[in-house]
Amino acid sequence: xxxxxxxxxxxxxxxxxxxxxxxxxxxxxxxxxxxxxxxxxxxxxxxxxxxxxxxxxxxxxxxxxxxxxxxxxxxxxxxxxxxxxxxxxxxxxxxxxxxxxxxxxxxxxxxxxxxxxxxxxxxxxxxxxxxxxxxxxxxxxxxxxxxxxxxxxxxxxxxxxxxxxxxxxxxxxxxxxxxxxxxxxxxxxxxxxxxxxxxxxxxxxxxxxxxxxxxxxxxxxxxxxxxxxxxxxxxxxxxxxxxxxxxxxxxxxxxxxxxxxxxxxxxxxxxxxxxxxxxxxxxxxxxxxxxxxxxxxxxxxxxxxxxxxxxxxxxxxxxxxxxxxxxxxxxxxxxxxxxxxxxxxxxxxxxxxxxxxxxxxxxxxxxxxxxxxxxxxxxxxxxxxxxxxxxxxxxxxxxxxxxxxxxxxxxxxxxxxxxxxxxxxxxxxxxxxxxxxxxxxxxxxxxxxxxxxxxxxxxxxxxxxxxxxxxxxxxxxxxxxx
Numbered sequence: 365x366x367x368x369x370x371x372x373x374x375x376x377x378x379x380x381x382x383x384x385x386x387x388x389x390x391x392x393x394x395x396x397x398x399x400x401x402x403x404x405x406x407x408x409x410x411x412x413x414x415x416x417x418x419x420x421x422x423x424x425x426x427x428x429x430x431x432x433x434x435x436x437x438x439x440x441x442x443x444x445x446x447x448x449x450x451x452x453x454x455x456x457x458x459x460x461x462x463x464x465x466x467x468x469x470x471x472x473x474x475x476x477x478x479x480x481x482x483x484x485x486x487x488x489x490x491x492x493x494x495x496x497x498x499x500x501x502x503x504x505x506x507x508x509x510x511x512x513x514x515x516x517x518x519x520x521x522x523x524x525x526x527x528x529x530x531x532x533x534x535x536x537x538x539x540x541x542x543x544x545x546x547x548x549x550x551x552x553x554x555x556x557x558x559x560x561x562x563x564x565x566x567x568x569x570x571x572x573x574x575x576x577x578x579x580x581x582x583x584x585x586x587x588x589x590x591x592x593x594x595x596x597x598x599x600x601x602x603x604x605x606x607x608x609x610x611x612x613x614x615x616x617x618x619x620x621x622x623x624x625x626x627x628x629x630x631x632x633x634x635x636x637x638x639x640x641x642x643x644x645x646x647x648x649x650x651x652x653x654x655x656x657x658x659x660x661x662x663x664x665x666x667x668x669x670x671x672x673x674x675x676x677x678x679x680x681x682x683x684x685x686x687x688x689x690x691x692x693x694x695x696x697x698x699x700x701x702x703x704x705x706x707x708x709x710x711x712x713x714x715x716x717x718x719x720x721x722x723x724x725x726x727x728x729x730x731x732x733x734x735x736x737x738x739x740x741x742x743x744x745x746x747x748x749x750x751x752x753x754x755x756x757x758x759x760x761x762x763x764x765x766x767x768x769x770x771x772x773x774x775x776x777x778x779x780x781x782x783x784x785x786x787x788x789x790x791x792x793x794x795x796x797x798x799x800x801x802x803x804x805x806x807x808x809x810x811x812x813x814x815x816x817x818x819x820x821x822x823x824x825x826x827x828x829x830x831x832x833x834x835x836x837x838x839x840x841x842x843x844x845x846x
Contacts, residue, residue: 405573405616410581412446414546421690425543428477429503430687432512439516442482446583447550448574449473452566454558455611460632463611470554472563474532475539475547476571478583479508480521488519489590490724491575495568495604497597498530502537502693506597507625509683514717517829521587525571527564527604529553537693564604565612572618591620593723598675601627602653613637621727625716626675627653631665638726640733641667642719644712645757645775646675646789648739649749661735668825669739670715671760672773674708674789681707696784703778708789710766710773714830722824734824736761761825764816764834768809770794770843799843806844813838
């Protein structure tokens with residue numbers, strides 16, 4: 365929780381000037397081209413697409429787990445599921461050094477779920493490969509849940525990979541238990557001989573190889589892949605991407621960039637592949653997974669901390685709870701009830717949308733994202749977040765919903781584990797008296813939101829479409845109206 369200050373790095377605004385920033389940003393994102401990295405990674409055998417013989421929600425479960433509810437066809441996208449198999453290594457994983465092979469030849473068979481443009485004309489050349497989060501004992505495609513609208517409007521392909529034992533083997537909720545008929549042949553344990561997630565890193569590498577240069581069945585259909593970014597949220601960033609970056613990437617060369625969302629430990633400073641860590645207030649507050657692991661920005665590493673944002677927020681709830689109900693898996697527990705009303709309304713995913721586009725520019729043109737101030741620590745108690753008189757966090761990236769507040773939005777809540785309330789943050793709307801004191805009329809509120817949106821846009825913390833939505837929502841609100 366400290367101010368990030370990167371000497372020599374240039375934000376988009378510094379390079380092209382304020383008036384042209386958003387135009388150049390959009391143009392560069394659309395035009396980036398780069399040769400893929402190459403590594404000596406075995407090509408797995410890919411099978412599919414695996415047909416769905418039932419509609420999502422059917423009791424037979426003969427459809428892809430957590431199949432999206434988005435109308436992909438409307439936007440020229442398709443969803444397909446593939447199985448892939450091969451043999452994987454186990455590795456020694458030093459904390460900040462290259463891994464070494466323990467042994468090899470361990471058979472696996474797992475799945476990837478692909479959501480991609482149907483036509484090459486819609487594809488921007490970039491695959492966002494998500495290491496599926498298994499915190500709840502089953503696959504969570506959290507990055508897709510957070511940012512699928514942006515993936516689609518920019519033409520990214522998204523691939524979710526089931527790397528860990530919980531994805532496949534978790535009793536009651538893993539893929540094999542959820543649909544024995546569909547997923548019964550999957551195995552990431554080499555027939556039960558590997559009791560942990562030791563094969564997950566090679567599985568992830570080989571998934572990347574399959575989408576880059578498939579032999580036989582191509583998970584990407586007619587699309588030509590130019591770059592693959594590793595993406596992981598929370599547990600997947602902590603358990604998956606951070607160790608992969610530190611110990612495996614230098615061996616495999618599988619990925620062109622890393623996006624660690626809501627987690628991930630200290631990363632090596634001698635790996636040149638770009639890494640972007642996006643954190644909510646939850647992650648840097650006391651008890652968060654980032655306490656004690658912050659590190660300075662560099663020419664290949666960037667951290668953004670989003671004030672008021674929660675690890676799992678309002679939009680997560682809206683998207684995921686219906687999927688959990690439809691597919692018959694347990695919701696993340698909030699029992700006993702949260703101390704404060706849960707689910708922050710600060711749109712964490714808006715910052716993620718911007719970070720993804722910046723990663724594309726950074727990897728291909730060396731145009732580093734702007735550095736951002738960290739969320740401010742309380743001077744009297746450095747393990748706590750400093751707050752204003754309303755209870756909102758100071759410092760950090762201050763999206764308009766936080767900078768021009770109509771509520772107390774935080775990244776903290778209680779009780780602690782096993783309740784998940786600590787991940788949900790809190791949301792407590794201001795009363796009318798407070799709103800009247802802050803905003804003398806509706807116009808003053810909308811003007812303040814507009815100024816904040818433009819400031820965030822020009823610093824690169826918002827994309828144009830999200831800035832417009834933010835201003836429209838303010839204009840349509842009742843704030844400041846008699």
